[in-house]
Amino acid sequence: MNVIEMKQLTKMYKKGRGIENISFSIKEGEIFGFIGPNGAGKSTTIRTLLNYIHPTSGSATVFGKDIVKNSKEIRQRVGYLPSEVHYYDDMKALDLLLYSAKFHQYKQINRINELAEKLQLDLTKKIEDLSFGNRKKVGIVQTLLHEPKLLILDEPTGGLDPLMQNIFFDLLNEEREKGATIFFSSHILSEVQKMCDRVAIIKDGQLVKVERIETLTKNNLKKVNVKLEDGKLFHSTLEGIINLEHNGDNSSFLYSGRMKDLLQHIHTMDISDISIEEPSLEEVFMHFYE
């Protein structure tokens, strides 16, 4: 079953484009990444799905329900973490979270303490006295506390130190094991690579690609490192070679053509060392954005 389904979803702001004709679906139980640089349209897509802003055209469903007609029900069933969390500053973290639990008609109040303990969050403090990262933790507890079947997370790791990011990802894995579907946006590709089953890439408001993570990293593109004898530098005009860089007497590049062509091309060169490896998602991503 598709938990999220978008069909030609479009949002035009008065000042210009937000997103155009975005169509993709997310299946139940998937961890799905949404990747793109600043201003690409990730937040616009997410906010449209939750009906905080209205689509200009196209449609979408969450849990099979129309995002405009059934937005109240959808918001109640989803755990949504916005990229920037804004709260009533003079409330204590615990009071805010109790209020939130009530909104979701959630009764397991112990869970607030359990989550706060894992995230090392002091619930007795007022929101205004918390650092940016600790406010983010309040947002994370708020998002996870009612054990939603769908988590929609907009740049969830911003403000968390690397140790805390790992704790957060452990929490997400726990939710996934319980059967939750997770949709999260990021511009940090390594975390998407670590967590997600599939990824959608968005650029200038348009969908570039939806792909399984393995396919994306194995999709023909290779990272090649070469060292020539006598400290000579590698140069080539072979089609498919991009991003050639020299570091000392090492050369590296990305190659997107047939491997046979590359091997035929270099076999007469005085190569002293070579490695051909899978590129990182960052490198794959750069390739799409050339």
Ligand SMILES: Nc1ncnc2c1ncn2[C@@H]1O[C@H](COP(=O)(O)OP(=O)(O)OP(=O)(O)O)[C@@H](O)[C@H]1O
């Ligand atoms: N409220 C708004 N009014 C007008 N234009 C907006 C508004 N919000 C976003 N935009 C524009 O829509 C486009 C997409 O922005 P959006 O915030 O969705 O991108 P994003 O991928 O989430 O980026 P970021 O990572 O910076 O949050 C941008 O060109 C942005 O300037």
